[in-house]
Amino acid sequence: MSSLGPTFGRGAMTNSWTDIKNTDLVIVMGGNAAEAHPCGFKWVTEAKAHRGAKLIVVDPRYNRTASVSDFYAPIRPGSDIAFLMGVIRWCIENDKVQWDYVKNFTNASYLIKDEFGWSDGLFTGYDEEKRDYDKASWDYKIGDDGFAQVDTTLQDPRCVWNLLKAHVDVYTPEFVERICGTPKDKFLHICEMIGECSTPTKTMTSMYALGWTQHSKGSQNIRGMAMLQLILGNIGVRGGGMNALRGHSNIQGLTDIGLMSNLIPGYLNIPTEKETDWETYLSTRTFKPLRPNQTSYWQNYPNFMVSFMKAMWGDTATEENDWAYHYLPKLDVPNYDILRMFELMKHGQINYYFCQGFNPLLSFPNRGKVTDALSKLKMLVVMDPLETETAHFWENHGIHNDVDTASIQTEVLELPTTCFAEDEGALVNSGRWLQWHWPGATPPGEAKHDTWIMAQIWTRVRQLYLDEGGVFPDPIVNLNWEYADPGDPKADELAREMNGRALGTVYDPADPTKVLADPGKQLSSFGQLRADGSTMAGCWIYTGSWTEDGNMMARRDNNDPDSTGAYQNWAFSWPANRRILYNRASCDLQGKPWDPSRKLIEWTGEKWEGYDVPDIAPTAKPEDVGPFIMNPEGASRLFTRGMMRDGPFPIHMEPFESPIANVFNPKIKGNPVARVFADDAEDFATSEEFPLVATSYRLTEHFHYWTKHNPVNATLQPQFFVEISEELAAERGISLGGRVRVWSKRGEVWAKAVVTKRIRPLTVDGKTVHVVGIPLHWGFMGAAKKGFGPNSLTPFVGDANVETPEFKAFLVNIEPAAEEPVA
Amino acid sequence: MPRPLYSEKGDHIESKAPVRVSRYRGITRLNHWVTACSLILLLLSGLALFHPSLFFLTGLFGGGQTTRWLHPFIGILLFFSFLLLFLQLWRLNLPKPEDATWVANIDEMVKGNEEKLPELGKYNAGQKFIFWAMSGLIVVLIVSGVMIWEQFFDGLVSIQTRRVAVLVHALAAVSIILVFILHVFAAIWTRGTISAMTRGSVTGGWAWKHHRKWLREVAERQKPAPSGTGPSGKEPAE
Amino acid sequence: MGFDARDVVRISATPDVPQPTRQLDKVAKLIDVSKCIGCKACQSACIEWNDTKPAVEDNVGTYENPHDLTPEMFTLMRFSEWVNPETDNLEWLIRKDGCMHCEDPGCLKACPAPGAIVQYSNGIVDFIHENCIGCGYCVTGCPFDIPRISKVDHRSYKCTLCSDRVAVGQGPACAKACPTQAIVFGTKDDMIAHANSRVEDLKSRGYDQAGIYDPPGVGGTHVFYVLHHADKPSIYSNLPDNPRISPIVEGWKGVTKTAGMAVMGIAAAGAALAGFFMRPNRVDEHDEVEAEELVEAEDHSRRES
């Protein structure tokens, strides 16, 4: 999500699932929606059936989504930036640009510092030693008035638009074909289909997920499409958008409520160790507008942050003690992502590990390393409804888990938990809808709700601190814990806390006599949050989800006036029940819808009105205030300034393991600023030894590693396999359904061979490149046949911005193997 | 001693006054009746499936499910049982020149003028026809039967072949039932025949009338009768 | 849409079924192959609803699991990779296989067990397992190779069109589970209308031969398809181009049965009558004497030699 944020202001799917039915063109690239999001994919089917929408799929494999597409083109894993920059180049060259949108709603006209530039595949400021950029030059020219300088005529050679034109110039159709292996005619056909959506009355929607994120430059893949969508004028409109399809049913909720090591609920930040005090912390976050009249909504950061601190520490958080700022942990590194955790664990720097609803032995890269790391722990606690491989990592299962049990000293505790179907609460879907659900079954055996387990642990730890003291017990003993049963907080209590309530009387700033909320009342919008300690809210973006009117997330009214797909009274959509983000951009500069047949909101002359909650102050004048209210520019960013570690524009980079060298600069390996741990650097292979490109993915029949425990799913996809082309099979003497060995520099697996026409060899930079497809659902526990996943093979390196592991492009080799001896 | 032309070696004169000629050993008779019983059971169980109006016959076997699984097993029994019978009987059922004349003048048989027909060995052409018809049909039935034997051979042949097989099986079954009716009718109509398969012997007059060459041959090689009368109860020494 | 035993219009091995007084609307399940994403939700819904336990098999190099319909798996997604010779583009044709609920069901025609297969006036063809004897004739009779006989209880199984759900006004479990509404259920008329609109959409996308697969050879079916290439059904994992009850089966269950019964009846009756009324072929005293003389003569000649 760290590309949508820098581009639009918020890191979330811009539209909603139901809105997809409004589109004219769907491009599924970097995902496999039909396979991984079959129910959401229904809206694509709707668009096709009722709007005549077309579907394009660009994927290394002809997958299930492709099976219902109108046009499919293959692409080499890890080469999407070249493709997307190629499309942008083609659109600019062929004038497929929604000019009014680009000029008014993006930073195309902003002037960039003269020092900024790029050459040899690198932007200015690269430091090879630090594997990092000095990003000082990646910024606007700021005028004397404190605002960014612009040239609305787009004539200035230093304006973003002209820099972009120059930047994409090398990505010709020939270049795309050379790097991506996508046949030029197919590429051009796709360009033409996309180009049609540059008119105000035609929209394209982009649906993507891991095919883009799981690369060492994943964030830049997404940036590529985000920029294209801006150029076509497809953000903020019905049937448009950047639709980031989330994974686990509540993974959106996970990021929303800050389960990242560097986040606080609502996308606030954990301070770094340099931000020793409250003042310093706020100074870099309370952004002032960069253009006149702009909203720059993060100016309200203190309201959200103080309300959060009040939710955490209640009366202990006071203005005098800077709202208990000193209770917050401070980061010494950018984040403690999972890769880093396992790296630390491997080096004996972690003793205890709580593994809750997570099966890293199978889901994280380089299983050998993960096994080593887990073996170094003193204690591993697994909270899971199932017997996971991680909990059994010490058990020898022959080739399927060939460990020396006797040498592993880790103590493992399995705490059986309930699963989502057995508890109550909200799940947040990709479209940011918080949908309340109720238990469908009673938990079996000794299974306990996660909250119960955690509360039980917390109350005991707190007691220990109370009894025995400690170095710094304050944040723990003072934690606000106002639940009816402290040993078992209930879902509704937690939800109300996240929504937030008034602690004192909350007045309307415009009219200080008007009371917005009395003390103790649930708040109805984050506009009511205050930085003076009179409000509390656990997660400001959820404010409005449980108001005095009750649980908004439990609403199930499927009325949809004029069939816009907004479903305003179904559940609750953050922020503020808004269904389409940046929806002010669905109107022209005067506030009239670009496409009257797809009206979303409209400027009545006095205020914004329509089917959705306006994503702008209701009375903000259209000519004055830009639609991207979170950005201090008020505009979206084609150029992201210094907000991304690997560049303000996406630039083609190869995966760390690639069949060809970086054509701009053969010395660049992978993403030049991605973090690589010393041990792992040794483990990257070259294409001499490992000539085949592998990618990994999921299948509809299974959900990761849990459904293999279910006999029905196990029946439908019983055994681990890899997919290869008929050509590669012939070359290596592999037969359909035969057993093969696949190995990388880090490990080996045995699988059945699915030999298929759906994967074709690609010609890349003059070489024939074969792709091996590796689905990820098998392990050594459960009802399905014992097998492997791809992660015995995958490299231990992540995206430069968010550390998502590079699961989607790595090198392997393959050979036929003898049938498994019957044990 | 050369093989007899019209009789089995074991066929012999059991007694002289009145004459009784032994026709089948006990083991052969047992074999025949096992065969006969299996065919009757097959017929009943098969017909139960053949036509809805006969489905009630499944009641004899304890219901449709048992009828379904029993029938083919009895078929197997029939096949092997008949095979044994076949091995014992095939030689004398080979056609002979006189069979043609016999067939050509079959009407004399019906009219009761059997003396107008040529003298015959152990079997007449009608019996031979029944023998060969049964032999052939049983092979057809077992082969087609296995092809449609769902319980054990469901994937053996394609469905198209199975369709042909079930049709062939049904046709063969009807045919063998007709042959069977003929066989039983002939055995009853020709009085004195049944005892061949019950007691193992026939009267001299029956043999004289229907199978005179056979009688001559048997009589020709009779041993000096032991003192006293009645069957020796022992097989002649070779 | 509810219905019950009174609505039966045909019963296996039962001629002259009394016709019900009411005629239900014909129902149909439409499978729009062009919308299907092969997710197998229908397969799992079918397993769950019918509470079957298909085996966990090996992977044999395809996405089809189990590898065939089984007594525990009433419906199966069949995947075929077809290169369109006109465009040279690969098409992954995914067809949901299962009982077609023929208007003129070959299974019912072939079945020897009264009441093992019934057809309701809404078109649903249902197997009544307690009457099934496990002979497998329905397999022989079915033009689509659908029924499977259980090795455990020796009864025939296939898709019921969720007759138990439809009977209480619900749609089939598979249709309910289908995320893309590739499976829809309703009256046959509505489904035909819907299918026609789908065909139109496909034609607008360049599938000139798009069409409905509702084969007249079996009187139409109550499960039918929208195909992008209706001119070539067999590219969809051997969907029969022109299914009909095999003439061999027709011959077997038709003329063979009637003629066979007649011939056997006549033969048996004829033999019985002849046995009663025809003069039996008897041996007389004279024959016995002749025999005695012959034996005596032979005996003499032996002693002399």
Ligand SMILES: Nc1nc2c(c(=O)[nH]1)N[C@H]1C(S)=C(S)[C@@H](COP(=O)(O)OP(=O)(O)OC[C@H]3O[C@@H](n4cnc5c(=O)[nH]c(N)nc54)[C@H](O)[C@@H]3O)O[C@H]1N2
């Ligand atoms: N059935 C099922 N559904 C699921 C899940 C599941 O396990 N099972 N998991 C859920 C989770 S947690 C997630 S995150 C989502 C993920 O959803 P998706 O991202 O859609 O799933 P993947 O199968 O990992 O990858 C999608 C596609 O990316 C393609 N791909 C690989 N490399 C590249 C590349 O370099 N470029 C391009 N353009 N494409 C590439 C693969 O061939 C694959 O078809 O799915 C969710 N939904």
Ligand SMILES: Nc1nc2c(c(=O)[nH]1)N[C@H]1C(S)=C(S)[C@@H](COP(=O)(O)OP(=O)(O)OC[C@H]3O[C@@H](n4cnc5c(=O)[nH]c(N)nc54)[C@H](O)[C@@H]3O)O[C@H]1N2
């Ligand atoms: N090579 C490769 N590797 C990948 C990917 C890839 O595409 N390729 N995809 C990656 C992605 S996107 C993801 S999301 C990960 C998934 O990786 P994981 O999240 O590790 O995998 P899951 O199997 O989903 O594990 C979730 C666990 O949560 C348990 N669980 C379910 N409900 C509850 C509950 O209520 N409480 C508790 N405590 N536990 C519960 C389940 O039983 C299960 O064991 O895999 C990643 N790994």
Ligand code: HEM
């Ligand atoms: C109730 C049923 C049956 C009766 C009463 C019956 C009776 C007889 C009798 C009396 C004979 C002796 C004829 C002779 O020696 O000239 C005979 C012979 C024979 N029977 Fe049957 N039989 C019956 C059923 C069957 C069946 C079902 C079969 C075969 C499937 C069969 C096969 C034979 C054969 C092969 C012979 C020897 C005659 C030859 O070889 O031509 N019989 N049977």
Ligand code: HEM
């Ligand atoms: C020789 C071995 C035989 C085998 C292996 C065999 C097997 C079968 C099988 C498998 C069936 C299908 C129904 C079922 O499973 O019960 C069947 C049907 C039938 N069998 Fe046989 N059978 C044999 C012999 C016979 C014989 C000797 C007869 C006749 C007397 C016969 C008459 C029938 C009939 C009438 C049917 C029903 C056919 C129809 O409904 O069209 N079978 N047999």
Ligand code: SF4
């Ligand atoms: S999680 Fe369930 S409901 Fe959601 S898309 Fe997947 S299968 Fe459908």
Ligand code: SF4
């Ligand atoms: S197996 Fe088929 S044909 Fe035989 S009784 Fe059962 S349903 Fe009827």
Ligand code: SF4
């Ligand atoms: S498809 Fe086969 S099983 Fe289904 S009704 Fe038609 S003939 Fe019977």
Ligand code: SF4
């Ligand atoms: S209609 Fe019912 S029985 Fe038939 S395939 Fe669908 S779920 Fe299974």
Ligand code: SF4
């Ligand atoms: S549930 Fe629907 S989309 Fe999925 S395989 Fe079945 S028919 Fe196709």
Ligand SMILES: [Mo]
């Ligand atoms: Mo995920």
